[in-house]
Each structure stands twice: as C-alpha cells, then as structure tokens.
Amino acid sequence: MKILNTFYIRTYGCQMNELDSEIISTQLEMRNLKKVSEEEEADIIILNTCSIRDLSEKKVLGKLFEYKKDKKDKIIGVCGCMAMNQKDKLLKKFPHLDFILGTNNLLDINKILDDIIQKNTQEKKIDLNYEIGIENFFAKRENKIKASISIIRGCNNFCSYCIVPQTRGREVSRDSNSIIKEASHLANQGIKEITLLGQNVNSYGLDKPNSKILFPDLLYMLDKVDGIERIRFMTSHPKDITKDLMLALRDLKKVCEFVHFPMQAGSNKILKAMRRTYTKEHYLEKINFLKSLIPNVTIGTDIIVGFPNESDEDFDETYKLFDEIKFDTAFIFAYSPRQNTLASRYDDNISNTLKQQRLQKLLKLFHKNLKTKYDKLIGTKQEVLVERLNKDKKSLKGRTRTFEKVLFAADPKLIGSLQIVDIKNFSHQTLIGELI
Ligand code: SF4
Incomplete structure (x- = not known):
C-alpha cells in the first residue's frame, strides 16, 4: 500500500482559490500529512486551478504535461475551476492524473485519497451543489x-x-x-x-x-x-x-475605505455585450456618490480590453472613464475567449497586437495617475497594519486602510500591530515613511 507523508499544493487565480487551498491543506494535515514547499519532496501534488484567463489554464496544462513525463510514484490531483469545466477531458487527456476534485467537494479530499490507495483508479468527485458542512469547517x-x-x-x-x-x-x-x-x-x-x-x-x-x-x-x-x-x-x-x-x-x-468595483469597460455598447447590466453613466453616478460620502475612498477595478467588436471609439470611452475615475488599483487584461461562455460564440476579432496596445495605453495612464496620487500622499500620516519584515530584512512592510503598501524602518516586534507612519516619499507602488 502506498505510504503518504507529504503534499504540495499550487494555487492559481483568485483569493477564493487561496482560501480553498487552505481548507484542503487543513484536511490533509488532519491526516498527519506534512505540507512541503517543493513539489519534488511531495507524495501528493495538487493543482488548485483557475479558468478565468487563458494563461492560467495553459500554465496548468504545462504542469500536467511535465508530470506526464516524470510522475514517479506521486499522486497528482486537479481541483478548482478547471476541475469543474474540463473534468472528463482532463482525465482522458492525462491518464497519469489520479483525481479531479470539484469546488463543492473540498471536504472529500481524504476520501478520494483512500479510494485511490485502495483501488488504484482515477477518481472524480464533483457536485454541483454547495458543500454541506463547509460552513462550519474553519481552515488553519x-x-x-x-x-x-x-x-x-x-x-x-x-x-x-x-x-x-x-x-x-x-x-x-x-x-x-x-x-x-x-x-x-x-x-x-x-x-x-x-x-x-x-x-x-x-x-x-x-x-x-x-x-x-x-x-x-x-x-x-x-x-x-x-x-x-x-x-x-x-x-x-x-x-x-x-x-x-x-x-x-x-x-x-x-x-476600510477601499473597494474593488470592477468597471470592465467604459462603453455602453461593450458593457451590454458583456452583459454587465449597468451603463457607464450608472457606474459613474455610484462612484461619484461614494466619493462624496467618503472623500479619501480608494477604488480598484478590473478592465478587459479587446472584447469582440471593441472599436477605437469604444476603447476611447473606456480610456476617458478610466482617467476620470482615477482608479487606485487596476487589473487590466486582454480579452481571451473562455470555452462554454456566451462570448466564446462571438468573433474574437480584435488582433492581439491591438489588444496589447490598448492594454499598454491604459497601464501607462494608470501609472501616471498613481504618481499624482502618491505625490499628494507625501506629508500625510497613515495608519498602517504592519504585516511583515521586508526582503531587505531592515524595514517593515504593511498597508494603509486605503490599501497602499508602506515601507518604514522599525522594530520587527511591531509586526501585527497598527502604527501611524509619516509618509516621506514613494518608489514604484510603495509609499516610504517614518514611524511616528
Ligand atoms: S459577476 Fe460576472 S465576472 Fe463576476 S463572477 Fe459573476 S459572471 Fe463572472
């Protein structure tokens, strides 16, 4: 019988996946398995996958091909979004893959492992309904x-x-x-x-x-x-x-006075094609109302450029709205069709070159606006939650209430506490300050 001692879990995508990985890890640790940080040391390798972007899926497929060549006697499993939308396809394409675990089956991981050990077959556990018991399971x-x-x-x-x-x-x-x-x-x-x-x-x-x-x-x-x-x-x-x-x-x-309200596009034609169910006027009205209530609020967004049929005029509208709102954080992506979505039936008719040009243009604007904002923060005092020692091992790193990163020199004993920091300067996307 296969003896399992260690596991490695790699997480792709969003914070929800990170939390799911913590739930799976806690389950495996309850079985006395030790989490390791190098896949070579692991008896079980789990890829907790994301299907939001093409690139993320490609990375997972690349890993699965890699394991195909050199699996040794490890158990390999896939969970997350790719497990849900590619289940049987993955099992067929990668016969060395041992299991597929759905996003509603996190608490079934140990049962799956027992089945693999006993039967030596490929296992799949995918329920479409919300997992019973997950509410009361607190991950470590x-x-x-x-x-x-x-x-x-x-x-x-x-x-x-x-x-x-x-x-x-x-x-x-x-x-x-x-x-x-x-x-x-x-x-x-x-x-x-x-x-x-x-x-x-x-x-x-x-x-x-x-x-x-x-x-x-x-x-x-x-x-x-x-x-x-x-x-x-x-x-x-x-x-x-x-x-x-x-x-x-x-x-x-x-x-905290930081919100992530994904705008996605600034053209009503594109918003409609995306089925976002709001107009740019409606979005702006909400943002302006929020800013009138909380003047120092910071706002994050996601933007997709190069959606099917996005004309130069449509992109200009996105650009202008993006500039007007002056987002504080922005995840900007070039559109790529995802299988089984409505938009995958549309003609992906914007060239990659144009998508990249639009993406770079928005990124440039984002950094320009951020610089103006950081200039204004110099001389202010910010409450910082001290999170960790910086890589240089000399300064501490934390975040303001409004989500800006802050670096300042102080005793590591302050990690985990709230401190007031006088902002003196900034570098890239990090504020530099002095402890008060
Ligand atoms: S709101 Fe839209 S973009 Fe967000 S998860 Fe739902 S379908 Fe996806």
Whole structure:
C-alpha cells in the first residue's frame, strides 16, 4: 500500500482559490500529512486551478504535461475551476492524473485519497451543489495577521465572458452566525484583518428570501467582533452596490475605505455585450456618490480590453472613464475567449497586437495617475497594519486602510500591530515613511 507523508499544493487565480487551498491543506494535515514547499519532496501534488484567463489554464496544462513525463510514484490531483469545466477531458487527456476534485467537494479530499490507495483508479468527485458542512469547517491560516472568510459562493450574473457561474454554481450565502463565529475564532488567534470573499459579496443574503441579513447588515455585525481591527471585502458587482452599503462603508470604523468595483469597460455598447447590466453613466453616478460620502475612498477595478467588436471609439470611452475615475488599483487584461461562455460564440476579432496596445495605453495612464496620487500622499500620516519584515530584512512592510503598501524602518516586534507612519516619499507602488 502506498505510504503518504507529504503534499504540495499550487494555487492559481483568485483569493477564493487561496482560501480553498487552505481548507484542503487543513484536511490533509488532519491526516498527519506534512505540507512541503517543493513539489519534488511531495507524495501528493495538487493543482488548485483557475479558468478565468487563458494563461492560467495553459500554465496548468504545462504542469500536467511535465508530470506526464516524470510522475514517479506521486499522486497528482486537479481541483478548482478547471476541475469543474474540463473534468472528463482532463482525465482522458492525462491518464497519469489520479483525481479531479470539484469546488463543492473540498471536504472529500481524504476520501478520494483512500479510494485511490485502495483501488488504484482515477477518481472524480464533483457536485454541483454547495458543500454541506463547509460552513462550519474553519481552515488553519498560514498568515497570522490577515485572513479571508468566504461569505457567499457562486454567481448568478452570467457576464458573457465569464466561466465562473459554470464552475462555481449559483449564489449560496453562508449562514451569518457561522461567519461571525469564524471571525471571532480568527480574532482569538490574533488575526487583525479579515477580507470577506465571494464572487459577488454585495448580493449576500439575496438568495435567502426569509433572511433579513443583507451585506451591509453583515458588515454591521462583523464590526462588533472584538479583536478584529480591519474589514475588507472582495469582489462586488457594481449593479448591487447599494446606498446602504456605501453608508456602512462611511460609518463603520473597522470597514476600510477601499473597494474593488470592477468597471470592465467604459462603453455602453461593450458593457451590454458583456452583459454587465449597468451603463457607464450608472457606474459613474455610484462612484461619484461614494466619493462624496467618503472623500479619501480608494477604488480598484478590473478592465478587459479587446472584447469582440471593441472599436477605437469604444476603447476611447473606456480610456476617458478610466482617467476620470482615477482608479487606485487596476487589473487590466486582454480579452481571451473562455470555452462554454456566451462570448466564446462571438468573433474574437480584435488582433492581439491591438489588444496589447490598448492594454499598454491604459497601464501607462494608470501609472501616471498613481504618481499624482502618491505625490499628494507625501506629508500625510497613515495608519498602517504592519504585516511583515521586508526582503531587505531592515524595514517593515504593511498597508494603509486605503490599501497602499508602506515601507518604514522599525522594530520587527511591531509586526501585527497598527502604527501611524509619516509618509516621506514613494518608489514604484510603495509609499516610504517614518514611524511616528
Ligand atoms: S459577476 Fe460576472 S465576472 Fe463576476 S463572477 Fe459573476 S459572471 Fe463572472
């Protein structure tokens, strides 16, 4: 019988995947397996995959080809979004792949391993429904200062380019008591900052018609958890950003003034083709209202350039709106069709060269606007949650409430605490300051 001692897990994609990897790791550690940081040392290799971008899928396929040549006697498994949308295809294409584990089956990992050991067959466990028991399973966290908490899984929006509703299923909100319990549990372990996770956190509670607790209510409840100093959330669909949510952001002491509200495009024609269900005017109106309530709020976005039929005029509209809003963080991607999405039926008719030109143009604008913003931050005093020692081993690194990175010299004993830092300068995307 195969003896298993160690495992290696590689995570691709979003924070939800990172949290899922922590859940899987905790399960495996309960079986007395040791997590290792090099795949060569592992008896089990797990790839927790992402299907949002083509590049991410290619990386996983490359890894699977690599293992095909040199598997040794390791157990190889795939979980995450590629497990959901390519299941049988992957098992067929890679006969050396031992298992496929769905995003709703994280707690089945040990059962799968037992089956592989006993039967020596390829195993697959994929349920389309929300996993029973996951609400009360608290993963062990590697980071001792910040942790993510899943509050809603799945998505009901069906944006035309996105595979997530197929890979993660429909929205299911987690019970609020279980969320509060996990936040308190984390606070007792010394965690200072929590990030509430979901594909669309601001539709929390809408899938439970009898529940009176919606996302702003949940924020009010979490704000009362002793020991938690900061609350963030990610990600939000602009259509569900309500006035109540913006007021909660303004009024709750622990909820940080940083929001990630993906705009995706600034042309109504493209937004419609993306099935984003808002117009650029509507989006801008919400952003302006938010800025009027919280003048120092920082805003992040995702942008896709080169969506099918994006004309120069459409891109100009995106460019102008991007410049007007002056985003503080931006993930800008060149469009690539994802299999089984509505947009994959559209003609991918923007050349790669043009996609890259548009992407670079937006990136240049982003960095220009960021420089102006950082110039204005010089001379301000910022509250920083000290997260770790910097690579130079001399200074400490942390983040402001509004999510800027800060570097300053101080005693490592301050890691894990909130400090006030006088901002003196900046370099690339990091503020440099002095401890007050
Ligand atoms: S809101 Fe749209 S982009 Fe976000 S996960 Fe749902 S379908 Fe995908």
